[in-house]
Amino acid sequence: MDDRAKGTRNGKAAPKAKEVEAELIAVVVAVNDGEPAALTIGQADSLPSGPFALEHRSLQSGLRTWVEQQTGHPLGYIEQLYTFADRDRIDDGRQQRVISISYLALTRKEHATGASTCAWRSWYEYFPWEDHRLGIPKVEADVVKPRLLAWAADAEETATRSERRRRAAIAFGFEDRPWNEELALQRYELLYEAGLVSEATRDGRSIASASTAGTPMIADHRRILATGIARLRSKIKYRPVVFELMPPVFTLLQLQRAVEALAGRLINKPNFRRLIEQQELVEETGETSLDTGGRPAKLYQFRHAVLDETAVAGTKLPLARG
Amino acid sequence: MDDRAKGTRNGKAAPKAKEVEAELIAVVVAVNDGEPAALTIGQADSLPSGPFALEHRSLQSGLRTWVEQQTGHPLGYIEQLYTFADRDRIDDGRQQRVISISYLALTRKEHATGASTCAWRSWYEYFPWEDHRLGIPKVEADVVKPRLLAWAADAEETATRSERRRRAAIAFGFEDRPWNEELALQRYELLYEAGLVSEATRDGRSIASASTAGTPMIADHRRILATGIARLRSKIKYRPVVFELMPPVFTLLQLQRAVEALAGRLINKPNFRRLIEQQELVEETGETSLDTGGRPAKLYQFRHAVLDETAVAGTKLPLARG
DNA sequence: CCCCTTATAGTCAACTAGATTATAAGAGGG
DNA sequence: CCCTCTTATAATCTAGTTGACTATAAGGGG
Numbered sequence: 001m002d003d004r005a006k007g008t009r010n011g012k013a014a015p016k017a018k019e020v021e022a023e024l025i026a027v028v029v030a031v032n033d034g035e036p037a038a039l040t041i042g043q044a045d046s047l048p049s050g051p052f053a054l055e056h057r058s059l060q061s062g063l064r065t066w067v068e069q070q071t072g073h074p075l076g077y078i079e080q081l082y083t084f085a086d087r088d089r090i091d092d093g094r095q096q097r098v099i100s101i102s103y104l105a106l107t108r109k110e111h112a113t114g115a116s117t118c119a120w121r122s123w124y125e126y127f128p129w130e131d132h133r134l135g136i137p138k139v140e141a142d143v144v145k146p147r148l149l150a151w152a153a154d155a156e157e158t159a160t161r162s163e164r165r166r167r168a169a170i171a172f173g174f175e176d177r178p179w180n181e182e183l184a185l186q187r188y189e190l191l192y193e194a195g196l197v198s199e200a201t202r203d204g205r206s207i208a209s210a211s212t213a214g215t216p217m218i219a220d221h222r223r224i225l226a227t228g229i230a231r232l233r234s235k236i237k238y239r240p241v242v243f244e245l246m247p248p249v250f251t252l253l254q255l256q257r258a259v260e261a262l263a264g265r266l267i268n269k270p271n272f273r274r275l276i277e278q279q280e281l282v283e284e285t286g287e288t289s290l291d292t293g294g295r296p297a298k299l300y301q302f303r304h305a306v307l308d309e310t311a312v313a314g315t316k317l318p319l320a321r322g
Numbered sequence: 323m324d325d326r327a328k329g330t331r332n333g334k335a336a337p338k339a340k341e342v343e344a345e346l347i348a349v350v351v352a353v354n355d356g357e358p359a360a361l362t363i364g365q366a367d368s369l370p371s372g373p374f375a376l377e378h379r380s381l382q383s384g385l386r387t388w389v390e391q392q393t394g395h396p397l398g399y400i401e402q403l404y405t406f407a408d409r410d411r412i413d414d415g416r417q418q419r420v421i422s423i424s425y426l427a428l429t430r431k432e433h434a435t436g437a438s439t440c441a442w443r444s445w446y447e448y449f450p451w452e453d454h455r456l457g458i459p460k461v462e463a464d465v466v467k468p469r470l471l472a473w474a475a476d477a478e479e480t481a482t483r484s485e486r487r488r489r490a491a492i493a494f495g496f497e498d499r500p501w502n503e504e505l506a507l508q509r510y511e512l513l514y515e516a517g518l519v520s521e522a523t524r525d526g527r528s529i530a531s532a533s534t535a536g537t538p539m540i541a542d543h544r545r546i547l548a549t550g551i552a553r554l555r556s557k558i559k560y561r562p563v564v565f566e567l568m569p570p571v572f573t574l575l576q577l578q579r580a581v582e583a584l585a586g587r588l589i590n591k592p593n594f595r596r597l598i599e600q601q602e603l604v605e606e607t608g609e610t611s612l613d614t615g616g617r618p619a620k621l622y623q624f625r626h627a628v629l630d631e632t633a634v635a636g637t638k639l640p641l642a643r644g
Numbered sequence: 645c646c647c648c649t650t651a652t653a654g655t656c657a658a659c660t661a662g663a664t665t666a667t668a669a670g671a672g673g674g
Numbered sequence: 675c676c677c678t679c680t681t682a683t684a685a686t687c688t689a690g691t692t693g694a695c696t697a698t699a700a701g702g703g704g
Contacts, residue, residue: 270654619682660690671679672680
């Protein structure tokens with residue numbers, strides 16, 4: 001183990017005040033009744049979080065501890081999202097740096113929620129423009145698109161105007177471009193830049209008008225949630241992570257609805273089934289479900305063996321094109 | 323801006339000793355004469371790194387500062403890799419946590435190297451088993467494979483033995499499985515676990531025999547390098563990042579050789595050309611190169627416009643299968 | 645028994661990707 | 675000057691994938 005101080009390895013004096021505070025923050029996702037949801041605390045405006053401390057064995061175990069303490073919810077699958085250090089803050093007179101290490105966690109709602117003040121909230125309360133399952137959402141046509149175009153038209157220079165129009169068109173699929181569900185983070189950041197999101201005002205940005213879109217969160221929590229959504233929407237296409245969000249036994253349509261909830265778009269049913277079956281991701285339990293309202297559906301369970309195999313192969317979901 | 327302390331938001335007492343040291347560490351990559359290389363300092367056993375300090379505007383700018391200071395090399399493209407906190411260390415009597423935030427940076431060698439003690443080293447000095455361009459490397463057949471199988475056979479329980487064999491087969495493509503260049507990190511970690519890599523001895527692990535593979539680095543730097551290699555090998559398949567490593571003007575074969583160097587495997591030539599052309603990633607300069615040894619090759623340059631377009635589409639390289 | 649629902653199976657065409665072959669255009673040696 | 679080497683570039687062929695669509699099966703309810 002190397003324990004030389006990095007700052008002195010090359011003969012340079014170590015800068016003063018190197019120490020920072022490290023914060024762990026979690027995007028905990030479940031799919032409840034066909035709605036993708038995030039676990040929130042406070043006034044449903046915060047993600048579970050807490051400082052990384054000496055008693056934590058690792059970053060991940062620290063995160064698990066905080067989430068369980070704040071929400072009573074044990075975590076299963078965890079993956080790191082991103083580390084931010086954008087925020088400075090004044091602490092007892094001197095400047096203090098805060099590093100936020102964010103994680104994506106997948107779980108199921110059924111785990112008993114403790115007495116804590118936590119709540120599952122649909123993604124689309126915070127990002128109503130992200131749900132394209134029933135076509136283009138009203139808020140996109142009525143608020144987001146006109147405001148974005150106005151923001152583009154507002155620019156001083158011609159080049160900036162067309163640049164802004166083009167960025168908006170790519171992010172939201174205007175002008176006959178395909179809508180790409182993976183661009184959730186870019187869309188949020190574009191709305192932030194355009195002052196369409198109320199977090200932007202807190203940073204002292206001027207806002208053209210009072211209308212904003214979606215429920216805000218404290219600090220940069222909504223941006224971190226957008227990061228988690230984008231990551232998950234990308235990941236479901238090549239890793240079998242959806243199953244972390246499913247009950248032990250499910251029908252293929254339930255599985256499809258979960259994927260659609262996460263992706264924010266509908267999938268062709270026969271093609272979805274074909275892809276799931278030919279990849280051998282699931283196996284029949286032999287039982288059927290009568291709760292479908294029509295012909296009973298076969299019940300399936302995840303083939304846990306694929307977790308070993310798919311390190312090589314990857315899995316696919318039919319979300320490729322528009 | 324939210325400036326409430328996270329530790330007290332939920333009425334819990336803030337744990338003591340929350341502060342940690344944050345270290346920035348860079349995997350700087352270039353392709354020199356058809357060899358993929360990393361920028362090293364010291365005895366070519368360390369990656370550029372340094373503490374994140376108050377005077378840095380952001381994590382990225384801190385990283386740029388350290389790399390430029392230690393190597394004289396300005397950085398272009400940067401992306402975050404991973405944040406580790408595995409290492410504790412004893413500093414003036416009390417325990418001190420170190421968080422390492424690692425980045426992948428892409429550049430070109432031609433940028434003048436300062437007087438610093440830095441060096442470009444081929445990836446494959448550290449990971450000789452990762453270069454499959456000329457078929458299965460000697461060290462894999464002679465050292466890695468037999469030692470891994472011996473390690474598997476060494477296990478006490480039958481289940482552990484077959485489990486180890488299966489993990490080795492997946493990671494390295496034994497037993498007619500395809501070799502997947504993206505599994506560079508898994509391969510390194512497997513060799514670490516099997517004691518085939520000399521870093522493992524430093525952590526007090528027992529090693530079955532003296533033979534180890536590849537040049538070691540200090541601390542966990544080789545693991546971070548493996549993380550960068552795996553990330554880059556994955557990313558070149560869907561984002562046009564190769565061009566960050568190319569000179570302004572190049573032939574299609576030079577481009578192919580660069581991709582092959584990074585991927586560690588050869589690519590079918592006509593298919594590569596077809597994919598590059600039909601994606602309109604490049605445009606002809608009108609010039610030709612006579613340095614090819616045969617028929618002169620057209621020179622191309624990257625179409626920078628695609629950086630705007632590919633947020634939607636992604637790009638592909640023919641590296642899909644074995 | 646009819647009709648509603650949903651489940652499940654099968655078809656068809658367009659496209660993609662891997663492999664292979666053929667032709668073009670330079671350099672260098674005899 | 676021609677032959678042969680090299681590499682560049684174009685074209686073909688085939689198998690597999692994918693998206694859209696159609697057809698049949700099997701339950702419940704009026």
